[in-house]
Amino acid sequence: MRAFYGTELANPLMLGTAQYPSPAILAQAFQASEAAVATVSLRREGADGAGNAFWQMIRKLGVHVLPNTAGCHTVKEAVTTAHMAREFFETPWIKLELIGHTDSLQPDVFQLVEAAKILSDEGFQVFPYTTEDLIVGERLLDAGCKVLMPWGAPIGSGRGLNNTYALRAMRAEFPDTPLVVDAGIGLPSHAAQAMELGFDAVLLNTAVARAGDPVLMAQAMAGAVEAGRLAHTADPIEPRDMAEASTPVIGKAFLS
Amino acid sequence: MTDFRILGAGVAGLAVATELVARGARVDIVDPMEMPGKQSCSWWAGGMLAPFCEFENAEDTVLRLGQNAKAWWARHTQVTENGTLVVAPARDVPDLKRFARRTHGFDWVDGPGIAALEPDVPGFKTGLYFREEAHLDPRNALHDLFLALKRQGVSISATPARGPVGQVIDCRGFAARDVLTDLRGVKGEMLVIRAPDITLTRPVRLLHPRLPLYIVPRGDGVFMLGATMLETSDRKRITARSMLELLTAAYTLNPAFGEAEVLEIGVDVRPAFPDNLPKIRRIGSTVYANGLFRHGFLLAPSLAHGVAELVLNANITELVDEDHTERRTA
Numbered sequence: 001m002r003a004f005y006g007t008e009l010a011n012p013l014m015l016g017t018a019q020y021p022s023p024a025i026l027a028q029a030f031q032a033s034e035a036a037v038a039t040v041s042l043r044r045e046g047a048d049g050a051g052n053a054f055w056q057m058i059r060k061l062g063v064h065v066l067p068n069t070a071g072c073h074t075v076k077e078a079v080t081t082a083h084m085a086r087e088f089f090e091t092p093w094i095k096l097e098l099i100g101h102t103d104s105l106q107p108d109v110f111q112l113v114e115a116a117k118i119l120s121d122e123g124f125q126v127f128p129y130t131t132e133d134l135i136v137g138e139r140l141l142d143a144g145c146k147v148l149m150p151w152g153a154p155i156g157s158g159r160g161l162n163n164t165y166a167l168r169a170m171r172a173e174f175p176d177t178p179l180v181v182d183a184g185i186g187l188p189s190h191a192a193q194a195m196e197l198g199f200d201a202v203l204l205n206t207a208v209a210r211a212g213d214p215v216l217m218a219q220a221m222a223g224a225v226e227a228g229r230l231a232h233t234a235d236p237i238e239p240r241d242m243a244e245a246s247t248p249v250i251g252k253a254f255l256s
Numbered sequence: 257m258t259d260f261r262i263l264g265a266g267v268a269g270l271a272v273a274t275e276l277v278a279r280g281a282r283v284d285i286v287d288p289m290e291m292p293g294k295q296s297c298s299w300w301a302g303g304m305l306a307p308f309c310e311f312e313n314a315e316d317t318v319l320r321l322g323q324n325a326k327a328w329w330a331r332h333t334q335v336t337e338n339g340t341l342v343v344a345p346a347r348d349v350p351d352l353k354r355f356a357r358r359t360h361g362f363d364w365v366d367g368p369g370i371a372a373l374e375p376d377v378p379g380f381k382t383g384l385y386f387r388e389e390a391h392l393d394p395r396n397a398l399h400d401l402f403l404a405l406k407r408q409g410v411s412i413s414a415t416p417a418r419g420p421v422g423q424v425i426d427c428r429g430f431a432a433r434d435v436l437t438d439l440r441g442v443k444g445e446m447l448v449i450r451a452p453d454i455t456l457t458r459p460v461r462l463l464h465p466r467l468p469l470y471i472v473p474r475g476d477g478v479f480m481l482g483a484t485m486l487e488t489s490d491r492k493r494i495t496a497r498s499m500l501e502l503l504t505a506a507y508t509l510n511p512a513f514g515e516a517e518v519l520e521i522g523v524d525v526r527p528a529f530p531d532n533l534p535k536i537r538r539i540g541s542t543v544y545a546n547g548l549f550r551h552g553f554l555l556a557p558s559l560a561h562g563v564a565e566l567v568l569n570a571n572i573t574e575l576v577d578e579d580h581t582e583r584r585t586a
Contacts, residue, residue, distance in 0.1 A: 021313050023440075024531035053440030054487035057530065212358055 002178040002200050004147055005093070005125040007064065009036040012195065012225045014066065014180065015218065016205025017041075023057050025214050030061050033218035038063050039095055039203065041070040042085050055088065066127060068095035073108075075115045082119050094119060095149070095182075097129040105155045105183075109136045113143050120144025129182050132166035134173050141177065148174060149182035149203065152194065156206040158186025161193055171198045188224030195228025196236070257420040258282040260567065262427055265289070265412055266296030267394070267552045268545055268559060269427035270401040274332065275560035277408055279568055283422070285405070285412040292398035297429060298552045300446050300522035302472050302482045303394040304459050305329065305554055306340050308361035308386045313468075317533055317574070318551055319359075321558035326390045328557035333400040336458070337390040341365075341373055343383040344463040345508065351463045352382060362386045376454045377509050391459050391472055394553060424542045425563060430489065430527040432546055435539060439546060441489025441525030444482065445498045448520035449506065451513055452477035462505045469505035478519065481506055485550070491525045526550055534559050535577040536566060543567060 014037035020026040030038065040058055058065060067085030072078040075098070082094045096115055100108025107129055113136065116126050120143055128140050132150045140148060150170060153159035161167060162184065171179060178201070181194035185204040194202050202225055211217035260276055262269045265287035273283050289295050307322025329335050342362075344352040356362065362384040365373065370383045402412070411417070426432055433439045456473040472480045484498045499521075506513035528549040529535055536559065537544045545563050548555055558575065565571040572578065 021315070022528075022530060022532035027530070052488060057440075210354070 002176070004127075004178050004200075009064070009201065010034070011036040011222070012199075012201040012229055013037075013191075013222055014039060014182075014201055014203035015208060016203070017058060018205055019209040020214055023054065026209075027057070027061060028215045029208055029218035030063060032215045033208075033222035035218070035222070036063055037066050037201075037203075039066045039068050039205070040089075042067055042081055042088065064093070065089050065091055066093050066095050067091070068129075069097045071099065072097065073099050075111050075118070078111075078115045079118055082124060086124070092123060092125045093127065094124050095127045095129060107131060107151070109133065112136075113139045116140055116145050117143040127180070132163050132170055134166075134170060137170060137174060137177075141174070147178045147180065149180040151183040152181045152190060153184025155183045157184055158207055159184055160186055160190035161197075164193070164197065167194070167199070168197055185221075188220045191221050192224040192228035192231075195225050196231050198232050201225075257422060258284045259422045260284075260425055261286060261416065261421050261423070262425045263287075264296065264427040264429060264431075265292050265398075265402065266427065266429055267298035267301070267398060267556045268429065268548055269296075269425075270398060270405065271556035271560035272425055272427055272545055272563045273405055273410060274401050275557075275564045276568070277405060277410060279564055281564075281568065283410055284416060285410060286414070286416050287412060288414050290412050290414050292395070292402050296398075297444070297524040297526055298394055298398060298556075300444065300482075300524050301394040301552050302446075302459070302470060302480055303392045303397065303553050304340065304470065304472060305335065305390040305392065306386065306459065307554060308359050308389060309340055309342065309461060309468075310551065310554065312355050312358045314551075315531070315533060318555065321575075322551065322554045324561075325554050325557050326388075329390075329392055329397060329553065332404065333392055333397040335390050335392050338458040339373075340386040340389040340391075340459050340461060341370065341377070341383055342386070342461040342463065343370060343377060343380040343509070346381060348463050349382055352384065355463060356384055361388055374456055374458070374460060376456060376512075377460055389459075392553065393474055397553065423567060425567070426542055426544045427546065429546060429548075430525050432527070432544060435542075436529075436537070436544060436546055438529055439527050440487075440530075441491070442528050442549065443484065443486040443488045443491060443523070443525050444550070445484040445486075445494045445502070446480060446482035446522040447499070447502050447518055448474070448478060448480055448522070449513070449516040449518050450476075450478050451516035453515070454479075454510055454512055460509060462509055464501075464505065469502065471506055471509060479506070479516075483550070489525050491523050494521050494523050526552075534575055536562050536575050537577045538566075 013035040015035040016039045069078040069081040098108045098111045126145045127147045152161045179199045180201040182203040191202045208217045259281045260283045262285045305325045307319050311319040365383045365385045367381045459472045461470040481502045529547040532549045534547045562573045562575040
């Protein structure tokens, strides 16, 4: 697996921490899935500072914490939120999310590149939530990002990978950059597909947190990313139009 | 001297006191304000007795114990048994289907069905009607418990009488975090608005991807609009975003809410344990009853029953958390 700013992850699953029925179930979902990274939103729950009981609970999970700038609509907001995150979580990691469209929560890629440049220059290790656009990807790398996180589908939509062609192209275009499918995953098959395409990790939240049994779904996702990772490593066959018998038939006696 | 001293006159403290007095115990209550009020988060509650709706995102304990609430409260205060209506805008109907899959106790209702139940919720085509649910006015309910206890000779004071003290039952909610280290605060924000032209006869919930937004009629054109859930114990004030979300929910239900007067803004934190379920713990000689989270009125009767069984009959019921020290170090 490609390293994320020098950090090798034990598991290609990144889980969000919002919307679970309770913190206890959240913790069980992490244990069951062995997810290596927890994303946390500072924007709304930040008001009581580092003593926040919820954050202390996240720290106790013993996984890498990836704070995000969820809900930010401007460069200024995102930069300020990133500063808070670095202070509270003592990590240079930041998932940079700049929302451009209210209904689709589509990233505003122009502001994203601008904020990524500012934060990278300040020493942050930026994980940008972006679209599958190759040129935007290049601009983000130029800005200092060493990870790209394209969406599979809009946040929380559970629609899976809307544009596998573009995600495959992205993998080919950036062979040395760790790539994460972030957002849009609804089912384990979606997560497996992302890994089969050669992505390095999958980040999801709603699909697990809002499942009827979040712990069970977390386990299912863990199995799926592992299956997809193994399949990619195993070099799968190419699809073809006609049957190819796995056992040769020439020379066999045919009886009708 | 009394048998029990209860700390806190919120819904937990008053329900525990009521249950103990009903079983013949002598109790007194210590509360800084000497009566129910803004010092307790139950003052700001919705007062929905909605175990089936809450079960959508809660453990089955909430569903099971929550069903005891309606009968218990009906013995002590006015309970309106009119069900709950849950609606979603057309674009969020998948969320309504998921909501329906996760719980039971409802009938699907279509546009005319919604109009028949609540004529002032226009424009919705799909909803769920939870016939068995009920609601009450939290402030009236707290006052009714308070007055009944006073009538039965229970003293409620900020500075209790000196002398020997009965067993202490700590129902201080979030303030007990000095002892209950795994208790956290979950911020809630609510509004009270007046819209005399609108009539609702039951709580109406609007499905929202993140928040369960609801509006509860309080009578005389007054409505309670709630409630946010934020993982923070900061309770200084409401944010503009929260107010926008709450008011947008009301406006979505009926644009005439745009003309409503805002009477009150409430902000407080709900005390919650990591599994969001209430617990009864014995630490030293004190019994702690806490962690009602967003289910104060729904689960206080069961919490009070559990405390009474523990302190009067040494009976360990399901909310009693005996192995808490073990679990905390595990």
